[in-house]
Amino acid sequence: MRALVAAAIGLAAALALVLTVTAVGAPQGETSPRPLLTTVPGPKK
Template identity: 85%
Template sequence: MRALIAAATGLAAAIALVLTITAIGAPAGETSPEPLLTTVPEHP
């Protein structure tokens, strides 16, 4: 029975955390217009 209560408490805490993060929203900001380099440029 204690395990069931602990699992329910943990699930409730996880859902509360997700809802809190969702309510706050993503931080405002802009993405860079420049593409990220995925390879090292060649040096002549």
């Protein structure tokens, strides 16, 4: 029974966190115009 109560409390806390982040929205800002490297550069020729 304790495990069920703990799981319910954890689920409620996670849902509250998701709703809070959704209500606040994304932070304002800009993305960098320079692309990020997604692979390791090879040897220079």
